[in-house]
Amino acid sequence: MSASKLHPTNHLVNPMLTDLYQLTMCYAYWQSNRQNDDAVYELFFRKNPFKGEYTIYCGLDEVLKHVASFKFTESDIEYLKSIPAFENCNPAFFDDYLAHLDCSQVKIYSLDQGRTAFPRVPLLIVVAPLGIGQLLETTLLTLINYPSLVATNAARMVVAARGIAHSDEFHHSHSHKEDPLFGLRKSMCVICKGAGYGKDQEPAIALAEFGLRRAQGPDGGFSATKYSLIGGFDSTSNVLAGKILGVPIAGTHAHAFVQSFVKLEEADKVSIQVNGEDILLLPQVLKYRNEILGGDWTRTNDSELAAFIAYAGAFPHSFLALVDTYDTLNSGIRNFILVALALDDNGYTPKGIRLDSGDLSYLSLEASKLFREIGEKFNRPIFKNLIISASNDIDEEVLYDLNKQGHAISLFGIGTNLVTCENQPALGCVYKLVEINGTPRMKLSQSIEKVLIPGKKDVYRLYGVDGRPLLDLMIRHGEDIPEVGNRILCRHPFDEKKRVAVIPSQVLKLHKLVFDGSVVGDEIPTIDESKKLVKEELKVIRSDILRRVNPGSYKVSVSENLYDVLHTMWHDETPVMELR
Secondary structure: EEEEOOOOOOOOOOOOOHHHHEEEEEEEEHHHHOOOOOEHHHHHHHHOOOOOEEEEOOOOOHHHHHOOOOOOHHHHHHHHOOOOHHHHOHHEEEEEEHHHOOOOOOOEEOOOOOOEEOOOOEEEEEEHHHHHHOOHHHHHHHHHHHHHHHHHHHHHHHHHHHHOOOHHHHOOOOOOOOOHHHHHHHOOHHHHHHOOOOOOHHOOEEEEOOHHHHOOOOHHHHHHHHHHHOOOOEEEEHHHHHHOOOEEEEOOOOOHHHHHOOOOHHHHEEEEOOEEEEEHHHHHHHHHHHHOOOHHHHOOOHHHHHHHHHHHHOOOOOEEEEEEOOOOHHHHHHHHHHHHHHHHHHHOOOEEEOOOOOOOOHHHHHHHHHHHHHHHHHHHHHOOOOEEOOOOOHHHHHHHHHHOOOOOOOOOEEEEHOOOOOOOOOOEEEEEEEEEEEEOOOOOOOOOOHHOOOOOEEEEEEEEOOOOOOEEEEOOOOOOOOOOOOOEEEEEEOOOOOOOEEOOOOEEOOOOOEEEEEEHHHEEHHHHHHHHHHHHHHHOOOHHHOOOOOOOEEEEEHHHHHHHHHHHHHHHHHHOOOOO
16 A cells, blocks of 8 residues: 555544643643653553463554644644643644644654564654654554454454464365365355465465444444454455455345245245346245155245245355254255255355354254255265354354364354454553653553563564574664574563573564654555464464463563663662661
């Protein structure tokens, strides 16, 4: 995406999307003639979400759009002058400073969007004049907190659904003979076409984001779609997101469509095109129901069968039916099969079914079993490739439980628990001043996790001989960088007893200059690029870190030099109490 004429996706994202205290601090800086002091801010989080040990960093795309277009409007200035907090303030602050303020003097260093991130490692480093750097805080936080949270939630669900992080290995370890569901899994290339997977990289199980109706407002729904796709989901039900973002959209019908049909006769005029002729579906379906299969097949729900015929007539190339409106096993699945057989007779390929209630493990396995039986009975290969999709309040725990129980589901539609991040509603990123005019600054706290590591820093990811990350190392800016093959002492920032020597086989500098008065390289990270990075990151991370229960921890260390600066400042800034 070109960075020329950039504007945030949401028009609400502008300089006024901030907390009042950012503006009052900025006025105080201006009043003290300090608004142009050189400042360094860091945006980071202190704890990984969902009781896990990793986070997927997202939101950089909208951050860049915001800083590239940062400008107060005349109406913004007039409003700020009118509020009580500024009633006694010098109008020159508004007319001479805010009215001309932009991000032309701002530099931003960032992790790549989609990179795995860990506590205390800055996601963004903002180098800016003190005033504008302060004004960016709230907006940058809101643009990164939720996107990173929902992308992480999505990535965790992808890991849970596909069994292990390396979905390609999971896919290719199952042959046609070893896995009776191979055909079902293979069919997901239909759903995932255009979703970032190559021919030989089709996921074993696909995931669709269905959360728009349950999200926290329109922007929450749109953001959830974008960043869950980056986290590894394959498609969305969100039509607007499909239009704006160019991502795959998916969906079938609801129970209301089935309920709207009352009798079988309502489908007697439904036809499909075959060799230029209109062919009625109902007679062919009834022939299978009453003459060829008979028995219990004649007792399926008539109105449901009418609905399926009508939907197949509307979408003969992509017929996928919701089968649990009345009785999943005794009616819904059977009615789908009746219509699917008729479609196949006429050269159309039905896609599958959706389960939205009940025991998803049992029902999916029974559906798979019946599909195989029908496929063998009538020599219909299409029944080996039918999609069995499932929705119904699915979350990470349900996905793990289904894997333990066994299932035949090839597509999960996940909504509420994905977009609301019910298990942890906020990531908790913070934005802190770490250096002013070249002098490191720190914040003390009785809580160790809130003690700020001072100064501008460079951060490197050190990799072992197996190609997996060993730890992230923070060093003082300008300090000698770690080199491949050299022994590096890495210290816990607060526990003097915890230290380790690392001889890295690869060293990756984590932060890149992405904004220097304008977007560097004139490019914004795309969904596909970010999604690809997430997939690569989850492949190389230690598998124990990905565990849902008792995950292994990942080390974030500091150099000996930074450790000394931190503890010297801690000592110097801590008041000495006198006892008498």
